[in-house]
Amino acid sequence: MGTEIGGNKAGTFGDFGVFSFHSHKNITTLGEGGMLICKEKKYADIIPLLRHNGHTAWDFERPNYWTPAMGNVDLPELDGKYLMPNNFSLGEVESALGIELLKRIDQINSEKRKRAIYFIDEISSTSSLLKFHRVDTTQHNYHLLVAEVKDGKKDIFMKKMSEEKGIQCVVQYYPLNRYDLYKKLGFGDANIPNTDKFFDNMVSFPFHHYMSDEEFEYMLQATKEVLEEIDN
Ligand SMILES: *Cc1c(COP(=O)(O)O)cnc(C)c1O
DSSP: OOOEETTEETTSSSSEEEEEOOTTSSSOSTTOOEEEEESOHHHHHHHHHHHBTTEEOOSSOOSSTTSSOSOEEOOOOBTTBOOOOOBOOOOHHHHHHHHHHHTTHHHHHHHHHHHHHHHHHHHHHHOSSEEEOOOOSTTOOOSSEEEEEOTTOHHHHHHHHHHHHOOOOBOOOOOGGGSHHHHHTTOOOOOOHHHHHHHHHEEEEOOOTTOOHHHHHHHHHHHHHHHHHHOO
């Protein structure tokens, strides 16, 4: 959320836009949640119904408001089909938090971007073992801080970071075709050489918004030290 391409914010172009407020994201609604936006009115009309079990008002005058029931469940036909509604509602408390955080999205994004670029520049000026994707415009919000580790040194890098420096980097995200479920579903084989190469050599640094400056600086220095030890 808040990223741009060609000066247009994500969500202002295309037929649909989907924003995640999962806890990993730059803003979150207490762990889970999301927002769907769309261009066409026919979809905008149906989405609130799909979101909440298809609950809607009766389309006729009722002498008694409780008859035949308080409300109806119905959905208009969409592109020749009737869809099954569900319950994807975001609660009041989550929404209240989301509305407040939305006011700070530009500030949060720019703080994350500034930190990421600082980290990338500092590391890149001392070692070429980590390769980052550096974008210093508002195109990129760095919701994660990720690098490719060169020369097959991912395991030694992660091991030293965690065992010697107490910093637990992680790897994300395992290509779907490697998970047991997707293999069972017949999606085990995929011709995705870039994904394979990236995942097998990638590292993701701790990068939540509430890391203190001291913690962040410690991570930067520790990373430099480990790179120096293994860079030869
Ligand atoms: C955010 C994120 C999710 C969670 O998205 P939701 O739509 O909120 O469930 C899953 N996978 C990746 C890679 C993500 O970045």
